[in-house]
Amino acid sequence: MKLVLIDDHPLVLQGISTIMQYQDDLEVVGTACCSREGLKILAESKPDIAIVDLRLSGENGLDIILRGRNVAPECRFIILSSGSDRADVRRALNEKVEGYILKEATPEEIISAVRLVARGRTYIDPLIMQSLVCEEKDPIEELTPRELEVLAAIASGMSNREIASSLFVTEYTVKKHVSQILDKLNMADRTQAALYAFSRGLGQVSAFCS
Amino acid sequence: MKLVLIDDHPLVLQGISTIMQYQDDLEVVGTACCSREGLKILAESKPDIAIVDLRLSGENGLDIILRGRNVAPECRFIILSSGSDRADVRRALNEKVEGYILKEATPEEIISAVRLVARGRTYIDPLIMQSLVCEEKDPIEELTPRELEVLAAIASGMSNREIASSLFVTEYTVKKHVSQILDKLNMADRTQAALYAFSRGLGQVSAFCS
DNA sequence: TGACTTATGGCACTAAAGTATAACGACAGG
C-alpha cells in the first residue's frame, strides 16, 4: 500500500514516516511540503493513499485534493487537521474526502484509519464526529447563501454601500439582509457579526492578517 | 543533554523524537501532550531543554513555560509554533523564551537550534526575525494605553455606550477615543478596527469562539 | 515656565446603520 504525505511541517512528515516504518503493509513513497510538490508527487508515484494537511502555508489542502484527484484518480485522500479549526471541517466534509484524522490522534489511531480507508471505508476522527453531532446547531447554518455572502462582506470590513455595489444590488437590499442576519445570529450590530464570522473563517483575511 | 517535549500532536512528538535519536548529545527523556502532564514531567526529569508547542488545545504554551520555570529553574525553553499565528509571536518574545522555532523548519535547523540554546544562546527562527524587522511598524503601537482599552472593547463587540459605562466615562469621551483610533489605524469604521484588533489577539474571545 | 501629550467632557452636525412595513417575481414542495 503506497502512501504519500503532504504537509509543510517536516516534523509531522518525520513522525508519520517513522510510525509507518513498522507497518509491513504500508510504505511511504513520497512526501511534499507544498502544493506544487504535492501534485507532482501524486502524479509520479500514483499512491493508493495520500495524507494531506488541511492548512498548508498560504494554500488550502482541499484545493490540492480537488486537483489531485485529476492526476491520481485511484488515490484515496485523508485530511490531516489540527482540530482547532472547526470552521474548515464542514467545508472539507462536503468535498467527500475518504478520511479525516486529527494531529491529536495517537499513532495507533492513525494507522488503523489508514488501513480502514485502504479497504475502501471512510474514517472520520471520533472527536470530529462528536463535535458534528453534539454541536449546538451553529446559527450560521440558518443563513441563506445570499446572507452568507453579505456576512462574509461584513467580515471583510465593508460598508453597506460597498457591499451593495460589489453584489450589484441596492443598499436597501443589503440593509435588509443585514437586519435578517443580525436577527438570526441574535446580535446587536455588524461589528459583532463581523467578529463572529471572522472567527470561523469567513471574510477576506488579507486585509487584517499581515 | 536531556530534552522534554510538550505538544498535543503525537506526530510531532514522534517526529522530534526520531530526529533526536541520531544525535548522540541529545536525548528525549519525556513527552507530554497537555499542561498537567507537561509540568509533571518538567518537575520529575529536570531537563536541560524543553520544547513547548505554543498552542496546546485550550491552553497556551506560554503559561506552561511561566509555571515551568518554577518547577524546573535550570531548564531552557524553546517555543514551537506553527508560523501562521504571528499574533502570538510578540507576546511570546516578551516572555524572554530562549528559543523560537517553526514547525516549517527542517530537522537540521531544529537540531542546530537546540544545540545553540543548550550553549546558552538564544535562537529565533529566521522567518520570524525577518517578519519582525521588515514588518511595517505595527500601527497599533501608536495607540495610547487608554485607546488600547477602547480598542479591545470594540473588538469585544461593545457599543460606545457600553464601553462608556464599562470604563466609567461619558459616551463623548469614548467617541473621541474611537475617532482617534480610527485615525491612527487609518480605518473607516469600528468594524474594521474590531477585525484588526481581533486578528491580533485583543478582545474577549469568549463571545465569538465556541 | 512653556510646549506637549493624555484623558476627559461638551455641542452640533453629517453620515451611516438598523428597524418596521409593504410589495413583487421566482421558484420549490406538498
Added chain:
DNA sequence: CCTGTCGTTATACTTTAGTGCCATAAGTCA
C-alpha cells in the same frame, strides 16, 4: 393550486457612529 422561502426594491423612521471644533486638567520633558 396554494403556501412558503428567497431575493429584490422601496419609504419612512429611529438610533448609532463618527467628525470638527472647543475646552479643561494633569502629567512629562526640555
